[in-house]
Amino acid sequence: MPTYTAPTKDMQFILHDVLKISEQTIPGYDELDRSFTAAILDEAGKLAVEVLAPLNPVGDAQGCTLENGAVRTPAGFKAAYDKMREGGWIGLDCPEEFGGQNMPYLIHSAVGELFVSANMAFNMYQGLSHGAISAILTHGSDQQKATYLPRMVEGDWSGTMNLTEPQCGTDLGLIRTKAEPQDDGSYKISGQKIWISAGEHDLTDNIIHLVLAKIPGGPDGVKGISLFIVPKFLVNDDGTLGDRNALSCGGLEHKMGIHGNATCVMNYDGATGYLIGEMHKGMRAMFTMMNEARLGVGLQGYAQGVVAYQNALGFAKDRLQGRAVTGDAAPDKPADPIIVHPDVRRNLMMQKSFVEGARALVFWGANLIDQGHRSNDKSAEDMISLLIPVIKGFLTDKGFDTTVLAQQTLGGSGFTKEWGIEQFVRDARITMIYEGTNGIQSLDLVGRKLGLNGGKTVMAFFEMVKTFIKENEGDPALKADFLNPLKAASKDLQTAAMYFMQAGMKDPNNALSGSYDFMHLFGHTILGLMWARMAKASGDALANGTDDPGFHETKLATGRFYMARQLPMTGTHLARIQTGGATVMALEAADF
Amino acid sequence: MPTYTAPTKDMQFILHDVLKISEQTIPGYDELDRSFTAAILDEAGKLAVEVLAPLNPVGDAQGCTLENGAVRTPAGFKAAYDKMREGGWIGLDCPEEFGGQNMPYLIHSAVGELFVSANMAFNMYQGLSHGAISAILTHGSDQQKATYLPRMVEGDWSGTMNLTEPQCGTDLGLIRTKAEPQDDGSYKISGQKIWISAGEHDLTDNIIHLVLAKIPGGPDGVKGISLFIVPKFLVNDDGTLGDRNALSCGGLEHKMGIHGNATCVMNYDGATGYLIGEMHKGMRAMFTMMNEARLGVGLQGYAQGVVAYQNALGFAKDRLQGRAVTGDAAPDKPADPIIVHPDVRRNLMMQKSFVEGARALVFWGANLIDQGHRSNDKSAEDMISLLIPVIKGFLTDKGFDTTVLAQQTLGGSGFTKEWGIEQFVRDARITMIYEGTNGIQSLDLVGRKLGLNGGKTVMAFFEMVKTFIKENEGDPALKADFLNPLKAASKDLQTAAMYFMQAGMKDPNNALSGSYDFMHLFGHTILGLMWARMAKASGDALANGTDDPGFHETKLATGRFYMARQLPMTGTHLARIQTGGATVMALEAADF
Numbered sequence A, B: 001m002p003t004y005t006a007p008t009k010d011m012q013f014i015l016h017d018v019l020k021i022s023e024q025t026i027p028g029y030d031e032l033d034r035s036f037t038a039a040i041l042d043e044a045g046k047l048a049v050e051v052l053a054p055l056n057p058v059g060d061a062q063g064c065t066l067e068n069g070a071v072r073t074p075a076g077f078k079a080a081y082d083k084m085r086e087g088g089w090i091g092l093d094c095p096e097e098f099g100g101q102n103m104p105y106l107i108h109s110a111v112g113e114l115f116v117s118a119n120m121a122f123n124m125y126q127g128l129s130h131g132a133i134s135a136i137l138t139h140g141s142d143q144q145k146a147t148y149l150p151r152m153v154e155g156d157w158s159g160t161m162n163l164t165e166p167q168c169g170t171d172l173g174l175i176r177t178k179a180e181p182q183d184d185g186s187y188k189i190s191g192q193k194i195w196i197s198a199g200e201h202d203l204t205d206n207i208i209h210l211v212l213a214k215i216p217g218g219p220d221g222v223k224g225i226s227l228f229i230v231p232k233f234l235v236n237d238d239g240t241l242g243d244r245n246a247l248s249c250g251g252l253e254h255k256m257g258i259h260g261n262a263t264c265v266m267n268y269d270g271a272t273g274y275l276i277g278e279m280h281k282g283m284r285a286m287f288t289m290m291n292e293a294r295l296g297v298g299l300q301g302y303a304q305g306v307v308a309y310q311n312a313l314g315f316a317k318d319r320l321q322g323r324a325v326t327g328d329a330a331p332d333k334p335a336d337p338i339i340v341h342p343d344v345r346r347n348l349m350m351q352k353s354f355v356e357g358a359r360a361l362v363f364w365g366a367n368l369i370d371q372g373h374r375s376n377d378k379s380a381e382d383m384i385s386l387l388i389p390v391i392k393g394f395l396t397d398k399g400f401d402t403t404v405l406a407q408q409t410l411g412g413s414g415f416t417k418e419w420g421i422e423q424f425v426r427d428a429r430i431t432m433i434y435e436g437t438n439g440i441q442s443l444d445l446v447g448r449k450l451g452l453n454g455g456k457t458v459m460a461f462f463e464m465v466k467t468f469i470k471e472n473e474g475d476p477a478l479k480a481d482f483l484n485p486l487k488a489a490s491k492d493l494q495t496a497a498m499y500f501m502q503a504g505m506k507d508p509n510n511a512l513s514g515s516y517d518f519m520h521l522f523g524h525t526i527l528g529l530m531w532a533r534m535a536k537a538s539g540d541a542l543a544n545g546t547d548d549p550g551f552h553e554t555k556l557a558t559g560r561f562y563m564a565r566q567l568p569m570t571g572t573h574l575a576r577i578q579t580g581g582a583t584v585m586a587l588e589a590a591d592f
Helices: A008-018 A034-062 A077-086 A105-118 A120-139 A142-154 A282-318 A342-374 A378-409 A411-415 A421-432 A438-449 A452-472 A476-506 A508-512 A515-543 A549-566 A569-578 B008-018 B034-062 B077-086 B105-118 B120-139 B142-154 B282-288 B290-318 B342-375 B378-409 B411-415 B421-432 B438-449 B452-472 B476-506 B508-512 B515-543 B549-566 B569-578
Strands: A065-067 A070-072 A157-162 A178-181 A187-197 A206-214 A225-231 A233-235 A241-244 A247-252 A263-276 B065-067 B070-072 B157-162 B178-181 B187-197 B206-214 B225-231 B233-235 B241-244 B247-252 B263-276
Touching: A008 A034, A008 A105, A008 A342, A008 A515, A008 A549, A034 A077, A034 A105, A034 A120, A034 A421, A065 A247, A077 A120, A105 A120, A105 A282, A105 A342, A120 A142, A120 A157, A120 A206, A120 A225, A120 A263, A120 A282, A120 A421, A142 A157, A142 A206, A142 A225, A157 A187, A178 A263, A187 A206, A187 A225, A206 A263, A206 A282, A225 A233, A225 A282, A282 A342, A282 A378, A282 A421, A342 A378, A342 A515, A342 A549, A342 B438, A342 B508, A342 B515, A378 A411, A378 A421, A378 A438, A378 A452, A378 A515, A378 B421, A411 A421, A421 B378, A421 B421, A438 A452, A438 A508, A438 A515, A438 B342, A452 A476, A452 A515, A476 A508, A476 A515, A476 A549, A476 A569, A508 B342, A515 A549, A515 A569, A515 B342, A569 B569, B008 B034, B008 B105, B008 B342, B008 B515, B008 B549, B034 B077, B034 B105, B034 B120, B034 B421, B065 B247, B070 B247, B077 B120, B105 B120, B105 B290, B105 B342, B120 B142, B120 B157, B120 B206, B120 B225, B120 B263, B120 B282, B120 B290, B120 B421, B142 B157, B142 B206, B142 B225, B157 B187, B178 B263, B187 B206, B187 B225, B206 B263, B206 B282, B225 B233, B225 B282, B282 B290, B290 B342, B290 B378, B290 B421, B342 B378, B342 B515, B342 B549, B378 B411, B378 B421, B378 B438, B378 B452, B378 B515, B411 B421, B438 B452, B438 B508, B438 B515, B452 B476, B452 B515, B476 B508, B476 B515, B476 B549, B476 B569, B515 B549, B515 B569
Parallel strands: A157 A206, A178 A206, B157 B206, B178 B206
Antiparallel strands: A065 A070, A178 A187, A187 A263, A206 A225, A225 A263, A233 A241, A247 A263, B065 B070, B178 B187, B187 B263, B206 B225, B225 B263, B233 B241, B247 B263
């Protein structure tokens, strides 16, 4: 069975040495000193390690079952959910007026990594709720907030997001679910939604579905979509549960992974729903939550990599096989631990340097979200909007790759269920697909985000890189190992962006054929920036006489690997992009 | 449920237009004209499509079960096996004197692709037998051949290979299974073997296990390993089955994929075994079969990619979602098929250009094996020895990646069991691990094969590339799109090889830290050569007035994509290699 250790030391390093959060002026950040965040992370880590992680293989093996319309979650999930609820974790970053703890989103994200690494399928139940809570907070009327939020924040009730239908996922303009207006101001919702995560389960007393539907007579396509609150049990005026609403789970998907989470077909048969936000502006309402939702999926991607890497590392230290080429490392044993072999080492360094860089990026992203929301900082909000498709697309692609690498470290054991690594591969796979496939992320990046504010936001990113390099190039070690590769990567990124502007004007296929490579080029560049920042922080710590020099030396060595071994990928991505759409679009569909 | 179509037209193109097999002077090739190979491929394709493919999801869902020591294969496997046996497919390339059809290994491989794409787990039963037959053919005594081969070639009996033990997979010097000599010349075999594919099942009357074990008193390590024939049922002098031997299946592995194949723990409790080949030379006996076995796994890798791609393509043509950026492609429909979108197209082209290039490589490899065996051509044997780690390592890595890309084409449907693509991902994953992990392949390539014949073999490869370029650079289209990128890739490969010789002398970690990248650099270069050859063949066909110009135009367009979009990877691999071992080996094991 796999093991999990909460990487709180690495988290603290990013929060305090890199982001220096307690020096930031964002409202709510003033209390975030080292001991405060340590206490939270330790407590969350305990829950993750002791309660959630042991249930991860159980959830995978048992899955969810549907009987007479009721979904049973795997054994132990309900008890674990109650512990999470009682610990106040569900409303961690929710407003105090609805029972939450009003913590920054950054803290919610750090805690989230612990929960997701321990048990992704389980954590999705509250993850989906979190999205629904955000939607009601942002778009709900006062009465809607008062009716639903306190119970949802407490975790007594949960929430879902209902977008996909059989004929549409990406292209929501095609949805057919109908919302017929009723005399009392409510709507009758009818239609079928599929792939609804946590659509039905036995963890909470009520489930508050947020459903995209069309009010007849509205505009065609995405402009005619509205968002509705459709509770499983209607709520009486006194807050007690009333009638069962006319909705039901019509089936469970059988999936490659995340078996512990119920992925439901949801049937709405004239269910009572309440419009939330403006009529026909449902897509806009969804979009306002998208940054958080997509950052959360990017987090899932690398968090699966974190736990997979931990297990690969443990195996590589224990497993005796062959001898080091430079002389026996463990002469008293029948063979050396496989971590002595350069190719095993390369594999582990790829995993380690990715997950630590990814964590820095997601924490920075969450920090930007706080800056946007709590400090009303428009430029921070724009910057995170630019980064989001990269965070979601690049980190889930590479997070999945990391689980595959970790599985490879274990050789044949990695393929067996007994060792449990293969579950991380299967669970991580969905992150590249849901919340907008990674192809869609790359379109969002190239088609929408590059041009944000007339290109000013991406220019601000380049400026940030340039400034960081300028401020630090007096340090020769930092310059050679970190700043020079970062500069080269950033140049490749700018060249690619320039290519899109020029060649994309002639034929949009020239730009769109390179969108995926651009997303990865951007990803490597940002992770290069993250590593340069971490190297700077560790260099400062060493210069200032830290009491843990080994930690910082390791950080620097890990970063050097990423810069030397991963940043060269930007050259290949640029070369591909510059070939344009010619070879991509050459064939007629019939000729394939 | 996924579909499968036998790609016989593409196969015929490689056999006849590229390799021009009927013009080759290899014994047995003279009868291989177009209509002859067409007849074989059509017949095998029918079996694959009608019988094996429908059983693939059945095998995945049911898996194998162990009850009272007996393993039951999934429903339908026995009947399908009987059809395969009755069709004479099992002994296709075996000598006529033992009941085979003496076909070239190339034909066996082409047929193998069809069977593996249709149902990899099923085909492994006969695949393992094939390895055991080869071992007995090469190393068995006349009596052993007469006793076992006729029944194995016919398919009444099957065979297995028993190498791995709990404490060792890669490092076979650590094996503990013992073989005690008996007065009658036989041995008593005792020990436990794990991960034995097809170790026990209900498809055949007898199972002939080939088991690596140590005779007490022999040399330590790999030099003291011998190979034994250990039948499930002992064979009487008249060829009838005698006593049950003292061996049993002690358990089945629960695995990520290939559920239809029984992966067994095999316990040998003083089982009667017969030495095959020389005492203490068991490893050498295994090695002589390794080229074929590893080529077979490389084939499995891309063959899973083939069927995954076919299903991704079908989905992309059917699924309506969004509109083409250059104007509606299907204005009469609610949306365009997703194949219009450049990023979907890019994804499909990556799949298509890989599997077609990989097929050319494996067919060429099988052709070289025939040249070596049937024409006693030492240089062909050396060339395939050089290529084998690339065929196994590169094609399985990229074959797996191809299944992941195909899954991505399907979006959320790709994650569901209903569509069946996710099974290809799970099944393909093992090919990167077994028959020597891909890390081991890269060590074999850099540590052993590069220096083969004092480097003459790799020089012969470079010479072959050079000659091909020289002979064809008069064709400007071929030169610009194919020969120039091939030349650049080949130069990167030579530079990397040179780096290994120089830096590796100083510190072997410099070479070994780059072995994996070198394997991929080599892989892209070879696939570049394959595409250049295919382009040449298609160009010739068009110049000579083919009656199917569309086929050849498509081939050229697919090749152009590979050259433009995939060959730039050689630059990144070279850059990584040239950073040497410094960043890879920097950390102490304890510092990870």
